[in-house]
Amino acid sequence: MHVVGGLYRELCDIPSWDATMGSGGRAALAAAALLPNVELSTFASSVDHHAVLAIQTKGIAVHTTNRASPIVFAYFHPLSAPYIEPPRGAIEGDALIKAAGEAVLRFGFLEGDAVVEANRAVYDPQTWRNPPSFWANGSTTKELALVMNELELRSISELDNLASAAQHILKKEKAAVVVVKRGTRGASVYEATGKVTHVPAYRSRKVFKIGTGDIFSAVFAVYWAEKQMPPSEAADLASRFVSAYCDTREFNFDEPSLQLREPVSSGGGGVIRLEGSIMSLGQRYTMEEARFALRELGVDVLCPQLDATVTGWNVDATLVISDGLPAQALARIAKDKDSAVPVVVLNERATAEMVLACATWTTEDFTTAMYLTAWAAGETQARRIQQ
Known part of the structure; x- marks a missing residue:
């Protein structure tokens, strides 16, 4: 399989992370754990030399096109918006890579573009900012699958309804498959035949979010483009592999154990109560950041400390930021236990x-x-609806 994607340095403060992977590097490493003869075509600067060598030691053939400087994504935590250096506006984006293969996974780049030729191609645009059509630069394939998140899909289609947006893109892009990554809701697979499949997210003991989309696209490409598995089955395996990667941040996937992964049995949503203290600047920042992150995951958030005018605290789960909790919060948490409300601390x-x-x-x-x-x-929420 041929992976065409970015090689970027990633930094994170909490938890600590410093690796040069990017979408292309990470996807190639994931694919190489499942397949022989994986290739990676990417842009790289002289500073990226050691990262390229590290990828090559995994048996991956790396083809590089020169760029002026490394590109760095710096995160405070994995759900925070990254600081990018150089800034997007300062990165020249007119460089070009050409790549071919029976099965090709093409990612969008910051610093250029890739023209690919494939029998089966998977395209992950990696941006909601005016993502180009797969075909716009002369890329060709006999069968195309697009993998994108909900924001990217709605941006490309200019439609809010998920199913309508996916059907629009299937026709517009002449695609066989559109896979929509939906975060805590798993993924939805729309096929040109009219078949629609919803794939769950799978639990992990830890969640390290940086690069999980790259893992999903890579594993989907391995099983759909290379092994020609039905797209719904390939997407389900991709979701399971993401769960495994979140636990370890490693690529030593144990395929049999993936069948033991526990699905998240929900369609997302629900109402969460956020408990904590806002007495100090640090406490207030953490509470605000948690509320924002939860809302980005598609849930409603009520917070007694931040929403003084809200009354009634019937919720589906409670998140406790355990740092100087006031007495009223402790009383509500005790009541949650008595009412069998799930509590995450x-x-x-x-x-x-x-x-x-x-x-x-x-x-x-x-x-x-x-x-x-x-x-x-x-x-x-799902259990309540079923009752």
Whole structure:
């Protein structure tokens, strides 16, 4: 399989992460864990030399086209918006790569573009900012699958309804498949035949979000483009592999164990109560950041500390930022336990025994806490609807 995508340095403060992968590098490493004879075509600067060598040691044939400088994505945490250096506007985007293969995975680039020729191609545009058509630069393929998230799909189609947007793109792009990544909701697979399949997200003990979309696209390409598996089955395997990668950030996938991965049995949504303290600037920042992250995951958030005018706290799950909790919050958390409301505790420092006793899940990681809570809320809502 031939992967065509970016090689970018990634930095993250919490949790600590420093690796030069990007969409192309990560996807090639994921594919090489499942297939022999993987190729990567990418742009690289002289500073990226050691990263290229590291990828080559995995048996991947790397073809590089020169760029002036490295490109760095810096995150405070995996759900934060990255700082990009050089800034997008300062990156020249007119360089060109040409690549061919029976099965090709093409990503969008910051610093250029790729013209590909394939029997089966998977295209992940990697941006909602006016993403170009697969065909616009002269790329060709006999069968095309597009993999994108909901924001990218709606931006390309200019339609809000997910199914209508997918059908529009299937026709516009002459695609066989459109796979829509939906975060905590899993993924939806739309085929030109009219078949629609919804694939669940799968649980992981930890959630490291940087690059999970790259893993999904890579695994989908392996099984659909290379092994010619039905797209719904390829997407389900991709979702399982994402779960495994979130746990370890490694590429030593154990395919048999993937069948043991637990699906998240919800369609997303739900209402979450966020508990914490806002007495200090750091506490207030964490609470605001958590509320924003949860809303980005598609759930409604109520917060007694930040929403003083809101009354009524019936919720599907509770997230506790355990740092100086006021007495009223402790009382509400105790009531949650009595009412069988799932409670997720972000426990970055010593936590009161009473809070830990009420916890359904406890984690020290911010991103993991957001996902555990969103999953719990969605599952509670799904059970309530079924009753």
